[in-house]
């Protein structure tokens with residue numbers, strides 16, 4: 001048995017899945033994928049759609065990593081990797097990446113619709129309210145940029161923002177109508193079902209201990225089996241090196257896994273539903289010490305946060321998130337949290353996701369920086385296209401060499417202190 005799922009709302013509500021058999025003995029495939037989150041499963045679906053044999057090897061179970069633990073916000077905009085900078089850094093590949101990001105929410109919701117996935121999907125929009133008057137200028141700048149690149153983004157006034165949220169705690173903000181939310185573990189399990197229905201082979205409970213290039217092939221090893229493949233997609237993201245410490249060490253050291261806490265309130269009463277976030281958008285504000293929330297299908301508010309230190313963390317983060325909701329929505333009171341869980345987000349130094357070529361027909365991406373639900377689904381598809389012969393210059397793959405943090409273990413230990421810096425920045429006004 002692989003590691004158990006955390007005690008999350010998603011584990012309590014997602015339809016069960018019968019796990020596939022572990023990898024045993026010697027097997028062969030065309031495209032091997034390590035990791036069954038949104039990236040790996042989306043890649044498997046695309047590889048099958050393109051007619052290639054594909055095998056996914058997962059240490060635990062489909063959706064066990066970040067994909068089954070997140071807030072489920074489908075967001076077609078990254079935390080701080082802005083469209084113009086993608087183009088300035090990577091030219092045409094950067095431009096294609098902007099298109100991939102801008103289309104990523106639609107790609108995810110289309111996938112859900114095309115395969116009738118039961119994932120509690122609501123394409124109700126994504127809203128980023130500004131937490132200070134100066135941040136409204138930041139919202140305006142982002143709206144201008146996304147509109148220039150041809151994507152729908154709208155600037156909302158303070159009054160419109162108060163109407164959307166049912167609170168005048170924020171000052172305006174950026175709205176994107178293609179975003180929304182899903183039950184992430186349900187989506188991961190549905191993506192696994194669809195991949196299998198299309199003919200992909202999945203092996204869960206199969207931690208990969210190593211992969212190597214042997215002659216013209218990739219050879220992937222687990223404790224009980226080997227898998228030979230022409231092409232390889234490493235889809236382990238923030239969990240790279242967490243399960244098998246020697247797996248892709250340079251890539252593992254290029255991201256800092258930071259624990260993010262998530263939690264769910266009891267269902268919000270009908271009396272408040274019509275006032276508090278009546279349009280059911282997914283919401284994440286402009287703070288670095290982020291405030292975020294959305295409804296699930298049972299009208300619970302799903303929120304979360306992070307705290308410094310490692311003493312009594314779960315209780316402190318629970319109190320902090322409950323108080324944050326109460327501050328913005330006094331009618332709610334301080335909500336009781338029924339489920340609290342956590343997972344790793346892969347952060348890199350400049351908060352830009354990275355795509356790596358790990359060898360001939362070998363691909364990986366890391367560094368979601370908290371925005372990987374829509375991005376992972378689209379990038380998984382793109383990596384599958386690369387692994388099945390689509391020319392690189394047609395794809396949104398700005399390839400770089402991994403840059404490993406020196407003294408990664410120390411950086412990892414001190415990374416939570418970054419929150420203090422973020423909080424200080426949040427309090428400073430900006431002038432754009």
Ligand SMILES: Cc1cc2nc3c(=O)[nH]c(=O)nc-3n(C[C@H](O)[C@H](O)[C@H](O)COP(=O)(O)OP(=O)(O)OC[C@H]3O[C@@H](n4cnc5c(N)ncnc54)[C@H](O)[C@@H]3O)c2cc1C
Nearest residue numbers: 035037038039059065066067070071073208343368372373
């Ligand atoms: C708490 C939290 C909240 C988040 N909220 C949001 C949000 O609301 N919106 C958003 O856009 N993004 C969010 N994210 C980010 C998003 O969840 C991730 O970017 C995305 O799910 C990454 O998907 P993935 O498939 O690339 O990686 P993962 O889902 O992490 O999958 C990697 C898989 O690789 C497997 N694996 C690792 N090592 C091995 C090995 N040796 N052998 C075999 N398998 C292995 C793991 O078991 C895991 O299942 C959040 C992340 C977290 C942790």
